[in-house]
Amino acid sequence: MSFLLPKLTSKKxxxxxxxxxxxxVLVLRFGRxxxxxxxxxxxxxxxxxxxxxxxxxxxxxxxxxTPVYTHYFDxxxxxxxxxxxxxxxxxxxxxxxxxxxxxxEEVATDGHRRKAAxxxxxxx
Numbered sequence: 001m002s003f004l005l006p007k008l009t010s011k012k013x014x015x016x017x018x019x020x021x022x023x024x025v026l027v028l029r030f031g032r033x034x035x036x037x038x039x040x041x042x043x044x045x046x047x048x049x050x051x052x053x054x055x056x057x058x059x060x061x062x063x064x065x066t067p068v069y070t071h072y073f074d075x076x077x078x079x080x081x082x083x084x085x086x087x088x089x090x091x092x093x094x095x096x097x098x099x100x101x102x103x104x105e106e107v108a109t110d111g112h113r114r115k116a117a118x119x120x121x122x123x124x
Contacts, residue, residue, distance in 0.1 A: 004046040005029075007060045011068050017059055018084055025056040025090070029071065030063050031079035038079045 008028070010016045017026060029045060032037035042060065049058050063070045063078065073082055083090040 005042060005058055005060050007048060007062070009062065011066055014061060014066055014069055017057070018087055021057050021084065022086055024054075024117050025084075026055055026084040027058040028061050028081065028082045028084070029058070029079055030061045030066075030073070032062060032076050033060070035078055039079065040080075041079050 005119070008017055015030070017028075028043070029038070029041060033039075045058050049056075052058070061069065063075060069075075073080070075082075083092055
């Protein structure tokens with residue numbers, strides 16, 4: 001279903017989408033068109049894109065054509081989804097329960113959570 005969603009094929013196109021998408025969430029799916037897992041995600045994204053059109057813009061980005069962003073966002077899993085709002089990268093944390101420490105947090109011996117050195121922050 002990747003043919004149903006618009007594609008960004010260069011760094012310039014990705015930059016333009018980030019800068020021009022205002023008052024909506026920008027969803028960038030980084031992956032490859034022929035990858036089976038990407039095709040599954042693309043199917044889900046294409047089915048929801050019309051329902052989300054007033055609040056989100058969804059684009060597909062080929063990791064091989066945009067190595068600058070692949071490196072910048074440290075994309076090591078295919079597919080990866082990156083979110084922006086008003087030109088700002090939204091750092092999203094997946095898979096942590098509220099009672100568990102986040103990957104960017106350390107639990108000290110006194111039981112208090114502290115921010116770990118380095119890493120991305122957590123959007124809350």
